[in-house]
Amino acid sequence: MTSPNSTPLIGQYPDASGHFGPYGGRFVGETLMTALLDVEAAWNEAKNDPAFLSDFRAMLRDYAGRPTPLDCADRLSDHIGGARIWLKREDCTHTGAHKINNVVGQGLLARRMGKKRVIAETGAGQHGVATATIAARFGFECKVFMGTEDIRRQAPNVHRMELLGTDVIPVTSGTATLKDAMNEALRYWSGTSADTFYVIGTVSGPHPYPEMVRDFQRVIGDEARAQFLEKCSQLPDLLVACVGGGSNAMGLFYPFLDDPCEMIGAEAAGDGLDTPRHAASIVGGTPGELHGALTYLLQNDEGQIHEAWSISAGLDYPGVGPEHALLHDLKRVTYEGVTDREALDAFQLLCQFEGIIPALESAHALAAAIREARKRPKDQTILVNLSGRGDKDLDHVGQVLEKFRSQNSEFRMGSEQ
C-alpha cells in the first residue's frame, strides 16, 4: 500500500524549466517555441493576478455550475458490502464533465492574450465540445481536430460542436484517432500561433500545459477535500480516478498529495493488459517522448507509438500526463488497469443502485473503487471522481453489451464477475 511521501509534493513540481523530475519538459519544433513561451509568460502572470482568478472562480460558479456535489453512494456501498464509496459529481457540471473547468481557464487566458481563434484536439469529443462551448461564450473562432474514426464513433458530439459554431476538422493521418488529432492540431498551430491559442484538453503536452491544466482542474480536489472534511470530519482513506491523459485524476489528487490518503489511478486495460488492445500507458508502457513531454507511452522497442485501445474513447490515448509518470515512480499513486468488461459492470451497477449514468471513463474509476471496497472494512471511505456523465455513451454501451451477450450466454446485466 502507498503512503504519502515525507517530503511535501504540492508546489514542488514542475521545476522552472517545466520538468516533473525526469518527465515533462518542452519537446517541440522551434516554430512552436515562441508560442509556448508566450503562453507560459501569460500563464505565470495570470495565475498570480487576483482579477484573473476572480474571473475564473466566477465563471466556474455561474457558467459551469460549481461547486459540484459530494455524494455518498449508500445503496451501491451496501450492495458491495465493504468500504463506503463517495462520489465527486463532476457529471453535474455544464457540458457534463470535468473538461469544462480547464477550458474556462484556458478561454480566459486566450482572451487575456488577445487571441481570436482557439483550436483543440478531441477523441471522444468531450474536450472538443467543452472548447466549442467556451469559444461560443467568448466569441472565438474555433477549430476542433478529430480523427475520422472518432467522428464515426462519436457522431452526437460532432453535431454538438457544429451547433456551437465550431469547425470540426477531420483528421485522416496515421491511425485517425486522438493522437493523430493532436499531431494535426500541433501542425496547424505551428502555422497560426500568432493569432491562435491551442486549448490542450489534459495534463499532457509541452510545458506549461501539464501545470496549467492541473491548476485549472484542482478545483475538483479543493472542493472535494473541504466537502469531505465537512461531511465526515476526516479525510477519505482512498481516492480513485480514471487516467487517460489524467486531468480529472490530477485535479482530484493534487490538493491531497501531502495528506495521508492512498490514491489509485485507473488506466484503461481494454481487452486486458496481456493483449495489445489497451490504453494503460503507465502499467503497460515505457518512458518516452510524445507531444512535447517525456512520460510513459505505449510504444514498440523502436520508439514508434502504438495505437491505444479502450471501450472509452476518452481514455484512448497512448501517453499520460508527465506528473502521473512522476507520481508513479515516487509510488505516491498506485496505477492499475481496469478492463472494458470491468468498466461495463461498474457502469451498470451505478445506474441500477444510484440512478446515475456515469461516463465510461468514470466507470473505470468506479470499477477500481468497487474492487478496493470489497477488500476493505466498512469504516473506511473511498472518494471516486465521477468525472462525467454517460449520456454520450448510451448507444455504444448498448452495442457492446449486445456483443458480450452473444459471445457469452453467462453474461447478464450488472453481473459481478
Added chain:
Amino acid sequence: MNRITQTFNTLAAANRKALVTYLTAGDPDPETSFAILRAACDAGIDILELGIPFSDPTADGPVIQAASQRALKAGMTLTKTLDLAARLRKEVDTPIMLFGYYNPLFKYGLERLAKEASAAGVDGLLVVDLPPEEAGPLKAALVGTDLQLVFLVAPTTRPDRVQMIAQETGGFLYLITRAGTTGEGGLDVEVIRKHAAEVKAVSPLPVCLGFGIRNGQDAQKLAPMADGIIVGSALVNVIAHAPAAPDLPERMAAKIRDLRNGLDRA
C-alpha cells in the same frame, strides 16, 4: 575535421552554395532507398539528411508524413537506418546527417546511438522536436564523438533566442523559411531575405534555408541570401508520385540536377 564543416569550407572557398537534401530512410523500401540515396549523392548534393521514420511526425506536412508511413510499413527501423548510413559511407564521402524526432533516439539509448552513428560514419544529427533547452542529455552523449548537433531557427523565433541557438548549433544553422510544417510552396522571398540577413548577422556558422523550396528556380532565388538551401518534400514527392517506378534513382538524380543547376546559377 567533421565532413559537414569541411564541406562548407570547401564550398565557401569556391564561392558556391550548399545543396542539402532530405530523404526518408527506407522510403519506399530499404533496398530502393539505398539506390535512391546513392544516386542522389552522385547527382551533386553536398549534405544528405537521412530521415529516421517516425509514427508521429508533428513538424512535417503530408508528404513527409506519408514517406514515414511507407518506410515503417516496409520494416524500416533506426538500426536499419544506421546500416543504410554505414553502407553509403563505404561508397561516398557526402556528409550524412541523421534527421528525426526525439522518441526513437531516446528509446534506442542516446549513448548507444552516439556510438553507433559515429561508427557508421554519420557526421551530424538534427532532432526536430529537441530545442537546445532539452538537448543536454543528447549533447552529453555526443561528447567524444565527431558528430555535430544542428539546431533550427524559425520565423517565429525572437532575436534573443536566435542568438542563443546560433551559439548552440553545430556545423550550420537551419533557418526555417516560413511558419507551419514541411512542404512545398508558400515562400515570401522578401520576408525570407530580411530574416536571413538578421540571422546571418549573428551566426558564426553557415546558415541554410529550408521548407517550401520546390525546384531550381526557387533554389536560384533563395541561394544568394544564405550559405545553402535544404530541400525535402520536393524530393520525397518524386518517390510519392511513383513509388514502384523501376527508374526512381534516375528520376531522383534528374530532380537533384535541376536544383543543383538553379543553385549554381545563383
